[in-house]
Amino acid sequence: MTEARSSDLTARARLRLAALKLFAEHGFEATSTRAIATEAGVSHALLRHHYGSKDGLRAAVDDDVLNTFDEGLATLDASDLAALGQVTAQLFGADELRRNYLRRVLLEGGPAGIAVFHGLLDGARRHLTALRTVPMDEADARWAPYQALFLILGPMLLEPVMAPTLDTPVFAAGPLAERSASNQRFIAKGLLD
Structure with missing residues (x-):
């Protein structure tokens, strides 16, 4: 435990x-x-x-995992991109057990994986809406929460194959902070800005 x-x-x-x-x-x-x-x-x-049942227990686990992220994000100023990046890095990266669970449930897919992803997507939409300072066209607004989740979830999902390419663990404090800062810059300015 x-x-x-x-x-x-x-x-x-x-x-x-x-x-x-x-x-x-x-x-x-x-x-x-x-x-x-x-x-x-x-x-x-x-x-x-x-x-x-086991399904009832899985629903409780999913609710607990999603609530952990919502509670962590609820404590910050929704307009502070740096704080949002630090908290999401901490929540998605530092908790190995929840990270491993999320990886498993998202990769297994099915109704449970879809429901968990939907919960994460709703959270990303809420927080990005609060951060947005300029209007977006319809396509960018639709894809922005997906792009944010790609940046956040990508290292978690790819951790087993990323690890051999790095000198330190994927979710060690140093790489986690660097990746979070880089993600914030990508979100704020774009990759090729």
Whole structure:
């Protein structure tokens, strides 16, 4: 378990964290509810009581992951691009467990992956709208949140193949800060401006 010591968490929270960990490591289909209950140190019946099914537990994990990002972004001045870049880098990069989960769920696709991407896209739209200082044409406005997510999610999705091309880990503090600053410049000025 990550976050707090698992003994300090409610059974419901331990189940959600165990599912997050096992779904990230093995995928949704390959993870049984019994394995989740064992990892959480609770009975299988308690998992059924709190979440009803594995699908209910996955929905709770997805909500928790998306809420973690929304809560982090809600603390900043929506018009401060540098702060937005730092927080998104921290949220998407520094939390290895959530990063691994997001990679897995987005690459697995299906309805769950689409729903998680949709949640991320809605957040990107909200924050970019708050940052926008000049009007955009319709096509640019439509694609801007996708482009922002490409910059943010790209290193996370490509981490396994990016790692051998760098001298330090992809999400180490130095490369993360450099990449975040570069992303901010791309968003603010464009790649070829």
